[in-house]
């Protein structure tokens with residue numbers, strides 16, 4: 073049995089099929105997906121069909137584009153001009169897809185395999201036990217198991233850049249929004265844990281005073297290697313061995329990448345369009 077992690081699919085269903093073929097993915101293998109399964113690319117519905125059919129064989133964490141879809145479907149938000157959710161939103165069983173997605177995880181950890189995965193990464197201001205517990209707080213809301221806050225209300229109020237800095241005393245929506253932002257939108261961070269929400273480009277163009285979150289994270293902060301996607305401009309390059317970026321920009325015409333967790337070997341396929 074092998075375990076593979078694949079980067080941001082963003083509706084690239086054809087490349088997903090090609091990559092699974094190329095790695096010889098089999099019925100006994102396990103697949104980890106770093107989130108952003110949908111949006112921007114051409115075949116979000118096809119990706120959802122494939123992933124949902126894999127059941128427990130596939131471990132999915134939610135990305136900002138997956139949450140955006142849920143915020144449209146459950147929270148009454150409108151798609152933006154570059155969103156490509158139309159086919160998904162108009163399919164006959166969109167309700168089943170949406171309910172399936174909201175039951176996905178925010179963080180997946182397998183200490184035995186030596187990896188933890190979230191969409192955007194993990195900040196240096198937490199440790200692994202905190203990160204797991206905080207991710208679980210949001211998962212509880214999304215699953216509809218929170219005693220005071222419904223998942224619909226969460227999606228209505230999910231958006232916002234505030235609070236920009238984690239504080240353990242945060243409560244209610246500001247707390248869940250903050251956790252969600254760290255786990256699904258983080259790129260640059262200040263030493264005190266404040267998040268920047270503007271810079272999406274290359275590291276060489278990062279504004280002064282900010283650092284990529286992964287420069288502040290090592291095995292003393294998080295014992296397992298941290299798998300993430302979300303930051304296509306990095307092209308997978310973190311310049312350390314403890315954090316592994318898997319978004320290699322398939323939806324932008326570059327590549328879709330799979331990591332074999334047991335060997336550390338990466339396999340990629342080129343984007344079919346772009």
Ligand SMILES: [Mn+2]
Pocket residue numbers: 108135136137191256301302303
């Ligand atoms: Mn993302």
